Amino acid sequence: MATGTDILDTIRTRLFTAVLGDVMDTRGLTRQFLPPAIRPIDPDTAPARVMAGRAMPVLEADCCGDVEWRGAGPGGGPGSGQGGGNPFPFGLMLRALDELQRDEVYVCTGGSPRYALWGELMSTRARALGAAGAVVDGFHRDTLGIRKLGFPVYSHGSYAQDQRMRGRVIDFRCPIEFGNGVRIDPGDVVVADIDGVVVVPADHAADIVALALEKVEGEESVRQMIERGERTEDIFGKTGIM
Incomplete structure (x- = not known):
């Protein structure tokens, strides 16, 4: 089975x-599967092809006020050994955004649903870097602008309240866990479509994709059996697919 971008x-x-x-x-x-509340920005016009990319996990935390965190100099800051102080009210958000790589997905959780975690300018930057999409465990804003860009965004819905003064990114490229117990590690494969968002662990990706291709072929055979008028109970007994 092919690896990397071929997957x-x-x-x-x-x-x-x-x-x-x-x-x-x-x-x-x-x-x-991530929580079912995380949906495409516009389900009625979601792209026919799924969104798929490698996870860049981002950890958000609530805060109160526009207070800067000041690090202890080189090597003294949080965020995957990034080091140094942090002069931005969004915490490490801008740094995380700038470090997105081609085919990566910005995947964020950790904050409360009191503000938006994603917007149009973030989408513009992510698209310019070749990122595959964004998945946030919270709200997005700037819906019309994101739709015009055509950048894939999955969220709980739209809400215009800014995260500045309310939340900030405290780490990225670190393991994160969603409220339903789904863990995401850097490099895991994130797949999203109109039916939801699923995470394939990186170590299993090649095998899972190969097995999924076999299942798709099997489902096509089952569809043909159904169209010929065979009973679904009999079909399942023969194929184990339904």
């Missing part, structure tokens, strides 16, 4: 979240 291309063109989730269930990876 992402295969997912984008031939697979979808449901089949990946089904295959992971059979391999004991049963808690891989």
